[in-house]
Amino acid sequence: MDEMMAVIRKSFTGGLSTDEEILLEKWLGSDEDNGREYSFLKSLHVWKNPPFAPDEVGDGRMPWRIRRLLLKSSIETNIFVRVYRIAACLLLIPLAGMLVWALTARPSNQDIVAMQEVRAPFGICSAVTLPDGSEVVLNAGSSLTFPAVFDGTSRAVELSGEAYFEVESCPDRPFIVRTGELDIVATGTSFNVEAYSGEDRIAVTMVEGKVGLYASDDRLIRTMVAEDRLVYFRNTGTVDETAGYSYRYISWKDGVLAFRNDPLDSILARLGRLYNVEFILLDENLAHKQFYATFNNESLESILKLLSMSDNVQFEQVSGTGSDQGIRKIYVMNKERH
Amino acid sequence: MDIVPEYDDMVLWRAVEQSDHRAFSALYRRYYRDMVLFCGSYICDRQVCEDIVQNIFIRLWSGRGALAVRNFRMFLMKSARNACLNEMKRGGVAGNYADYVSRGGSMYADIEGYILYSDLESNMMEVLSSISPQYREVFVENRFKGRTCKEIAESLGLSYRTVEERLRKALKIIRSRLKEYDDRTKR
Numbered sequence A: 001m002d003e004m005m006a007v008i009r010k011s012f013t014g015g016l017s018t019d020e021e022i023l024l025e026k027w028l029g030s031d032e033d034n035g036r037e038y039s040f041l042k043s044l045h046v047w048k049n050p051p052f053a054p055d056e057v058g059d060g061r062m063p064w065r066i067r068r069l070l071l072k073s074s075i076e077t078n079i080f081v082r083v084y085r086i087a088a089c090l091l092l093i094p095l096a097g098m099l100v101w102a103l104t105a106r107p108s109n110q111d112i113v114a115m116q117e118v119r120a121p122f123g124i125c126s127a128v129t130l131p132d133g134s135e136v137v138l139n140a141g142s143s144l145t146f147p148a149v150f151d152g153t154s155r156a157v158e159l160s161g162e163a164y165f166e167v168e169s170c171p172d173r174p175f176i177v178r179t180g181e182l183d184i185v186a187t188g189t190s191f192n193v194e195a196y197s198g199e200d201r202i203a204v205t206m207v208e209g210k211v212g213l214y215a216s217d218d219r220l221i222r223t224m225v226a227e228d229r230l231v232y233f234r235n236t237g238t239v240d241e242t243a244g245y246s247y248r249y250i251s252w253k254d255g256v257l258a259f260r261n262d263p264l265d266s267i268l269a270r271l272g273r274l275y276n277v278e279f280i281l282l283d284e285n286l287a288h289k290q291f292y293a294t295f296n297n298e299s300l301e302s303i304l305k306l307l308s309m310s311d312n313v314q315f316e317q318v319s320g321t322g323s324d325q326g327i328r329k330i331y332v333m334n335k336e337r338h
Numbered sequence B: 001m002d003i004v005p006e007y008d009d010m011v012l013w014r015a016v017e018q019s020d021h022r023a024f025s026a027l028y029r030r031y032y033r034d035m036v037l038f039c040g041s042y043i044c045d046r047q048v049c050e051d052i053v054q055n056i057f058i059r060l061w062s063g064r065g066a067l068a069v070r071n072f073r074m075f076l077m078k079s080a081r082n083a084c085l086n087e088m089k090r091g092g093v094a095g096n097y098a099d100y101v102s103r104g105g106s107m108y109a110d111i112e113g114y115i116l117y118s119d120l121e122s123n124m125m126e127v128l129s130s131i132s133p134q135y136r137e138v139f140v141e142n143r144f145k146g147r148t149c150k151e152i153a154e155s156l157g158l159s160y161r162t163v164e165e166r167l168r169k170a171l172k173i174i175r176s177r178l179k180e181y182d183d184r185t186k187r
Helices: A002-013 A018-030 A032-048 A064-077 A079-098 A264-275 A300-310 B009-017 B021-040 B046-062 B072-091 B097-102 B117-130 B133-144 B149-156 B160-185
Strands: A115-120 A126-129 A135-138 A142-147 A155-167 A175-178 A182-186 A189-195 A201-208 A210-215 A220-225 A229-233 A256-263 A277-281 A290-296 A313-317 A328-334
Touching: A002 A018, A002 A032, A002 B149, A018 A032, A032 B021, A032 B117, A032 B133, A032 B160, A064 B021, A064 B046, A115 A126, A115 A135, A135 A142, A182 A189, A182 A201, A189 A210, A201 A210, A201 A220, A220 A229, A256 A264, A264 A277, A264 A290, A264 A300, A290 A300, A290 B021, A300 A313, A300 B021, B009 B021, B009 B072, B021 B046, B021 B072, B021 B117, B046 B072, B117 B133, B117 B160, B133 B149, B133 B160, B149 B160
Parallel strands: A155 A175, A277 A328
Antiparallel strands: A115 A142, A126 A135, A135 A155, A142 A155, A155 A189, A175 A182, A182 A210, A189 A201, A201 A229, A210 A220, A256 A290, A313 A328
């Protein structure tokens, strides 16, 4: 046995003599099980004497050449999926209508401008058509306040949260999105504004056209054109323009959640608003873990499943939460905890 | 409530056949490192091994509707093995074991009992702790400390045949236990 083991061991590292080769072949041929034992010994050998450090091997993140391949095919195959998605979004419009708090506008009294507020509750995004025909998609947990009738000189709306705007062109009546610290002034254009109260940043992503950003003292901060993206920090009043445009910032309006190496804490914040759940991070090291993923109209369960499949993170619902016991809470922790 | 069961390989592969790239990346992540290390048993160059495994995954994706995959891991290992042997023939990489295989060594003798690196990493300790100490001792001395049966027999005061027999049995038991773990978690 020792002799055979020595030959087997030698075969893993190379340099078998012809005699030894014959010996090995005989042994393998003498019993069907010997082949399996041989490969088992080989795996033990690789485990104990790896040919190169296992940690040096890439972490399983796909290289660009493979990701590009996947991307290409998803564009080809997903056209029909997209059509369904848009249809699903349209179905939400009547729902949004039900949520409108319309204070009955009486045109007889021109001095009182009736305001209405549309709220997209947590878990639902809503589509709104404004009095001038502009289209707005409100992300979950956001609200938009606007007059029942726009006056002659401007069209001002107030946003808390995130919304995607497609503004009807009308150069002499600028369209203004007020977010408290920042006013976005547009004529005809498509853009996304993210201004959640309780978050320091206000992010504006341009798709088409041109907008001006004004501080609360009416000072012009920047003008932005198509494909620009800018983040404004409320506390410091500073601006970060390094973030480039990407579909991922507006994909939510099509029901697509796109994460591009985003840290887990920001992913959880978005998922929490979208699905109306509260995440409780038990292991701080997870907050900065990055994920690369795209989800099309998927249930929270399947999103969490896939996130946990791709990394060392697991989710567990806090017992006694959800349905009639108030907001659902979910623990987020390292897999080793179990 | 545990809401994150692992999908098994074939469920993911069926999804890949329907062009689901999330399933594809899940399989990629699951097997990438293990496959690169498996290739390392033929070719000692990490970069070459990584390229081989990436190319296999590219071919898997491009051929997703047309490949007859019955056991995903087996399919992957056979592809990896063949790619390595080809690479060695083509590039004249210093062959060792491959010389023997390419000269007609038993077909896939090197695959069937092979346990992937991460499976050994996560299950070996548990398996070892579950077998009888007599077998465990012989196995650990021989496999991990590299001592021969003769040396072990001397130090334990046992006959050579006894040690030999225990080692044989230990290998068999451990292999089948590890296999059980595999079959339970992935297919």
